[in-house]
Amino acid sequence: MSKDFTLSRRAALGGAVAAGAVIIAKPSVILAQTSDVIRFGHLTPRTGFLGPLGEYGVMAADLAVEEINAAGGVLGRKLEILKEDSVNPQTASTKAERMVERDKVAAIIGEISSASCLTIAQVAQRTKTLYINTGGNSDALRGANCNKYMFHVESQNSMYVKTCGRSLMAQGLVQGKKWFSLTADYAFGHDLLKVAKRFMEGAGGQFAADKLVPTDLTDFSALLLEIRNARPDLVIANLAGNQITNFLKQYSEFGLQFPVGGFGFDTALAWAAGKENFIGTWPVVWHHLIDTPNTKKFVAAFTAKYRKPPENQAWGDYLAVKIFAQSMNELKSTDSAKIIEHWEKGAKFDVMKTREGYFRARDHQMMHEMFTVSGVGAKAPNQWDIFAASPAVPAANESLEVIASTAEENECKMA
Amino acid sequence: MSTLFLQHLANGLLDGTYYLLIALGLSLIFSLGGIVNLAHGAFYAVGAYLTVLLGPHIGFGGALFVSPLLVALLGVAFERLLFQRFYRSDPILSLLLTFGLALVAEQTLRMIFGAPPLSYSIPSWLRGQIFLGDFIYSRYRATLLLIAATCVALIWLLLNRTAFGRVVKAGVQNPDMVGALGISLSPYMMTVAGIGIGLAGLAGVLLAPIYSIHPAMGQDIITPAFVVVVIGGLGSFWGVVVAALLVGLVKGATIGLGYPQWATAVIYLMMLLVLLFRPRGLFGERIQRFE
Numbered sequence: 119m120s121k122d123f124t125l126s127r128r129a130a131l132g133g134a135v136a137a138g139a140v141i142i143a144k145p146s147v148i149l150a151q152t153s154d155v156i157r158f159g160h161l162t163p164r165t166g167f168l169g170p171l172g173e174y175g176v177m178a179a180d181l182a183v184e185e186i187n188a189a190g191g192v193l194g195r196k197l198e199i200l201k202e203d204s205v206n207p208q209t210a211s212t213k214a215e216r217m218v219e220r221d222k223v224a225a226i227i228g229e230i231s232s233a234s235c236l237t238i239a240q241v242a243q244r245t246k247t248l249y250i251n252t253g254g255n256s257d258a259l260r261g262a263n264c265n266k267y268m269f270h271v272e273s274q275n276s277m278y279v280k281t282c283g284r285s286l287m288a289q290g291l292v293q294g295k296k297w298f299s300l301t302a303d304y305a306f307g308h309d310l311l312k313v314a315k316r317f318m319e320g321a322g323g324q325f326a327a328d329k330l331v332p333t334d335l336t337d338f339s340a341l342l343l344e345i346r347n348a349r350p351d352l353v354i355a356n357l358a359g360n361q362i363t364n365f366l367k368q369y370s371e372f373g374l375q376f377p378v379g380g381f382g383f384d385t386a387l388a389w390a391a392g393k394e395n396f397i398g399t400w401p402v403v404w405h406h407l408i409d410t411p412n413t414k415k416f417v418a419a420f421t422a423k424y425r426k427p428p429e430n431q432a433w434g435d436y437l438a439v440k441i442f443a444q445s446m447n448e449l450k451s452t453d454s455a456k457i458i459e460h461w462e463k464g465a466k467f468d469v470m471k472t473r474e475g476y477f478r479a480r481d482h483q484m485m486h487e488m489f490t491v492s493g494v495g496a497k498a499p500n501q502w503d504i505f506a507a508s509p510a511v512p513a514a515n516e517s518l519e520v521i522a523s524t525a526e527e528n529e530c531k532m533a
Numbered sequence: 534m535s536t537l538f539l540q541h542l543a544n545g546l547l548d549g550t551y552y553l554l555i556a557l558g559l560s561l562i563f564s565l566g567g568i569v570n571l572a573h574g575a576f577y578a579v580g581a582y583l584t585v586l587l588g589p590h591i592g593f594g595g596a597l598f599v600s601p602l603l604v605a606l607l608g609v610a611f612e613r614l615l616f617q618r619f620y621r622s623d624p625i626l627s628l629l630l631t632f633g634l635a636l637v638a639e640q641t642l643r644m645i646f647g648a649p650p651l652s653y654s655i656p657s658w659l660r661g662q663i664f665l666g667d668f669i670y671s672r673y674r675a676t677l678l679l680i681a682a683t684c685v686a687l688i689w690l691l692l693n694r695t696a697f698g699r700v701v702k703a704g705v706q707n708p709d710m711v712g713a714l715g716i717s718l719s720p721y722m723m724t725v726a727g728i729g730i731g732l733a734g735l736a737g738v739l740l741a742p743i744y745s746i747h748p749a750m751g752q753d754i755i756t757p758a759f760v761v762v763v764i765g766g767l768g769s770f771w772g773v774v775v776a777a778l779l780v781g782l783v784k785g786a787t788i789g790l791g792y793p794q795w796a797t798a799v800i801y802l803m804m805l806l807v808l809l810f811r812p813r814g815l816f817g818e819r820i821q822r823f824e
Contacts (some may be wrong), residue, residue, distance in 0.1 A: 392652035
């Protein structure tokens with residue numbers, strides 16, 4: 119080879135480094151060029167006490183994207199999903215902004231922490247990007263903090279409380295009864311307690327005790343002793359994440375027999391408690407035993423891919439990705455304004471339950487059925503099917519809105 | 534004194550025992566090697582995960598022996614490969630090393646077992662409650678207390694009634710002199726690391742049936758355990774024992790008196806007071822190397 123064409127190793131390395139530096143410094147240059155893909159941003163806590171639930175959301179979002187691409191993608195283009203750990207409200211906001219500004223995502227999906235939902239929603243509003251909240255329950259997100267660019271497939275606290283409340287009333291555990299309530303001492307818990315109190319007082323019950331529990335508490339034995347002494351008619355555990363698992367394990371350890379319930383729940387927590395320990399009545403937005411064709415299909419696909427059934431958090435993220443793709447394909451557009459108009463007009467979606475769901479125009483809350491689950495004990499056939507579920511709430515002859523907050527309870531003024 | 538208050542004290546005692554199993558290992562490893570083992574909580578988590586893994590095959594009773602042993606072997610491997618390189622260096626280096634190890638261990642657990650918590654229940658032969666009049670206690674917790682007390686007694690015997698213990702104690706005070714006497718501390722350090730880390734593994738096994746088993750579970754315990762070591766004083770066996778039980782009892786009493794929201798804060802308050810008035814800890818010995 120003639121000397122003129124010899125590239126020294128050092129020069130080659132230098133060139134490679136320079137090229138690399140361009141990529142690192144300006145990824146948007148490259149990303150913006152690839153107009154043959156449509157990107158969604160996915161933000162959810164993947165570490166910390168909500169991390170275990172977030173992981174289910176991530177798995178489900180991946181599955182949804184796979185299925186959408188297998189069916190032809192979005193607007194004939196391939197769908198890509200950028201996934202990030204949202205960590206905390208500040209980081210969530212920074213990452214949401216980067217996804218919109220740099221990566222040009224068409225929509226944002228995810229979250230479990232209501233505080234992070236709020237900061238992402240602010241970015242969504244500022245940049246006019248649609249955001250579907252898949253796991254934040256706080257009523258305030260659908261009330262005082264509601265916003266035109268945020269929609270919710272996750273149910274609000276009011277829906278959880280009214281669903282579970284109906285079940286408790288049917289069991290005669292409300293009117294004239296004494297509740298001992300344990301509440302996680304942070305925004306979610308406080309919001310839930312407020313809604314629970316409103317329900318309880320309206321239904322003629324009373325609180326025997328009302329304890330705030332620090333979110334880092336792992337040992338409930340002291341509280342269990344107090345519960346035993348107070349002899350309540352019902353123990354209400356409005357706790358956070360792993361705390362419910364610890365609570366259930368220790369409740370069974372101390373052999374307490376009072377009925378148990380709570381207004382915030384995830385099936386992963388029941389699985390972690392195990393069939394010997396899982397007791398009580400709990401509300402869920404979805405569960406893997408719902409007897410509908412689409413739930414069966416979703417559960418089969420998820421189980422085949424991840425060797426375990428999906429959790430309710432998986433349902434939320436899966437559904438949100440599917441709803442975005444479906445609406446964009448129907449409207450032949452990713453334009454936020456068009457999608458908002460379509461959804462606010464009451465577009466119906468198959469939400470894998472017995473009835474279709476729709477976003478309520480007033481507060482962008484998905485109106486859909488909920489369920490309560492109760493432990494079946496040691497006779498459970500395996501480690502997953504450890505609960506029995508109620509029929510869908512509300513009943514088939516009722517409006518889906520009866521369990522949601524009313525305009526007076528939770529006023530939303532869309533900006 | 535009401536029964537309820539007594540029950541809170543009994544619970545505090547259990548908390549103390551739980552801290553003790555972790556803190557004793559931390560203190561042993563620090564006193565002898567000068568390693569601040571921030572990865573100690575990770576070994577506790579590994580102990581719990583091994584129980585979930587082995588339990589269905591060899592039962593809880595089997596896991597009670599096998600899991601801590603495996604964790605101890607893991608500890609020995611880490612000591613040989615990593616810790617021993619840092620015995621003579623600035624403690625900040627071992628701090629960085631073990632902090633990194635803790636992160637790697639947590640992520641490894643997450644990759645192998647997944648992020649969602651795993652379930653493990655109290656075996657049927659240990660279920661049930663103990664009633665003494667109004668007093669109620671879980672049979673499992675009583676067993677846990679008994680096992681922990683036996684371990685502490687065995688370690689005390691090992692340190693105070695055997696030739697092994699004499700070398701370890703001398704090594705804590707003056708490793709150079711031990712070396713000058715022709716005794717290599719290396720195998721002793723390896724054994725102590727194995728025992729200390731094995732204890733963390735044992736705590737993991739014992740707590741698996743009552744706490745939630747998740748990759749970050751080690752983080753929950755490491756801070757209170759350090760507080761116990763600081764309150765008790767470095768190098769003192771009884772210092773750690775007394776501090777762990779004291780922390781547990783004070784915590785229990787705080788809850789018993791009706792201030793549960795102060796239960797965590799009171800531990801740090803105790804540490805603050807001890808640091809102000811007895812910087813070396815309640816029973817801290819004067820260790821030449823650390824002066």
